[in-house]
Amino acid sequence: MNADSLDGRLLFAIPKKGRLYEKCLSILAGADIQFRRHARLDVCLVLNHPIALVFLPASDIPSFVGKGNVDLGITGHDVIVESQMHEHVTEELRLGFGKCALQVQVPEAGSITTVEDLAGKRVVTSFEVLSGDYFGKLDDQLQLSGDKRTKIEYVGGSVEAACALGLADGIVDLVESGDTMRAAGLHAIATVLETEAVLIKSRVPKHEAHSNLITLITNRIKGVVAASKYAICQYNIARDRLPSAIAITPGRRAPTISPLETDNWVAVSSMVEKKRLAQIMDDLVTTGAEDILIFNLDNCRV
Numbered sequence: 001m002n003a004d005s006l007d008g009r010l011l012f013a014i015p016k017k018g019r020l021y022e023k024c025l026s027i028l029a030g031a032d033i034q035f036r037r038h039a040r041l042d043v044c045l046v047l048n049h050p051i052a053l054v055f056l057p058a059s060d061i062p063s064f065v066g067k068g069n070v071d072l073g074i075t076g077h078d079v080i081v082e083s084q085m086h087e088h089v090t091e092e093l094r095l096g097f098g099k100c101a102l103q104v105q106v107p108e109a110g111s112i113t114t115v116e117d118l119a120g121k122r123v124v125t126s127f128e129v130l131s132g133d134y135f136g137k138l139d140d141q142l143q144l145s146g147d148k149r150t151k152i153e154y155v156g157g158s159v160e161a162a163c164a165l166g167l168a169d170g171i172v173d174l175v176e177s178g179d180t181m182r183a184a185g186l187h188a189i190a191t192v193l194e195t196e197a198v199l200i201k202s203r204v205p206k207h208e209a210h211s212n213l214i215t216l217i218t219n220r221i222k223g224v225v226a227a228s229k230y231a232i233c234q235y236n237i238a239r240d241r242l243p244s245a246i247a248i249t250p251g252r253r254a255p256t257i258s259p260l261e262t263d264n265w266v267a268v269s270s271m272v273e274k275k276r277l278a279q280i281m282d283d284l285v286t287t288g289a290e291d292i293l294i295f296n297l298d299n300c301r302v
């Protein structure tokens with residue numbers, strides 16, 4: 001591939017590995033963005049749209065998009081703020097995966113139990129900007145100055161080992177399940193930032209040439225994300241119980257209600273949030289609904 005083959009194409013950055021990679025591939029498939037990635041090549045042409053995918057480290061994507069080298073990207077909200085690119089990109093869409101929290105952690109067995117105890121000591125992290133801001137404000141509040149202020153040190157990985165190795169009194173790192181933190185004998189004492197994967201767009205004006213394609217891709221991805229969050233709930237209920245059933249499954253706009261051949265019974269079909277499914281089914285049974293069926297969505301536009 002030469003540079004000419006990218007001419008006129010929208011450039012879309014995708015994390016090349018790590019926690020976000022697999023989910024990004026299923027989003028691309030759901031949005032019918034077809035490509036064949038050749039081994040070792042980090043740029044590939046999309047077969048059915050004037051788009052080229054650029055596979056980059058998640059933490060580099062905010063600056064590529066923010067500086068305008070790339071039009072669109074998927075990455076974590078955390079690395080956008082850390083790379084100080086949040087004013088140079090637009091977060092178009094939250095994607096509902098890559099959810100975790102950047103937390104201050106200290107040894108479970110130690111004497112430090114609050115961030116005020118940790119202030120002025122040594123903190124190791126891969127997020128030196130966010131940690132620097134957080135502890136900078138805390139140091140100001142506690143009126144720590146000069147060498148009494150918190151010392152933030154950057155490491156590129158294995159942050160959780162820093163306390164055991166004697167490099168740090170506390171760390172700032174991402175926590176999802178908490179397994180890594182607990183395995184290292186640490187516990188969280190504060191949250192610096194909540195994060196999830198987001199679709200970002202460049203604010204550099206030259207990208208307006210691609211605005212129709214960006215809208216199309218954004219809407220398709222929005223459909224894929226909504227399909228993963230919602231299911232269709234269908235059930236039968238006696239007409240006189242309908243008001244209480246509708247209160248349980250109001251739908252996004254309104255439920256679809258169809259008459260049944262049986263007197264005074266109706267079938268109801270409604271979009272419901274997957275995370276509330278079990279409770280919704282319990283409540284429907286209590287209110288007299290029968291034949292409750294749940295259907296997953298492959299894709300949708302809402």
Ligand SMILES: Nc1ncnc2c1ncn2[C@@H]1O[C@H](COP(=O)(O)OP(=O)(O)OP(=O)(O)O)[C@@H](O)[C@H]1O
Nearest residue numbers: 017018019020057058076078079098099100174176
């Ligand atoms: N445990 C996790 N659960 C959910 N999302 C995570 C988790 N860890 C990281 N992320 C998200 O994925 C992004 C990329 O993190 P990941 O650890 O996969 O980086 P990476 O590109 O593999 O880099 P490296 O392996 O060099 O740390 C993070 O910025 C964050 O938004």
Ligand SMILES: O=P(O)(O)OC[C@H]1O[C@H](OP(=O)(O)OP(=O)(O)O)[C@H](O)[C@@H]1O
Nearest residue numbers: 019157158174175176177178179180181
């Ligand atoms: O709370 P948990 O579910 O254990 O997840 C947290 C861990 O996940 C991330 O690292 P990852 O495993 O992606 O590897 P990395 O350290 O190489 O980035 C993060 O840096 C934590 O170490």
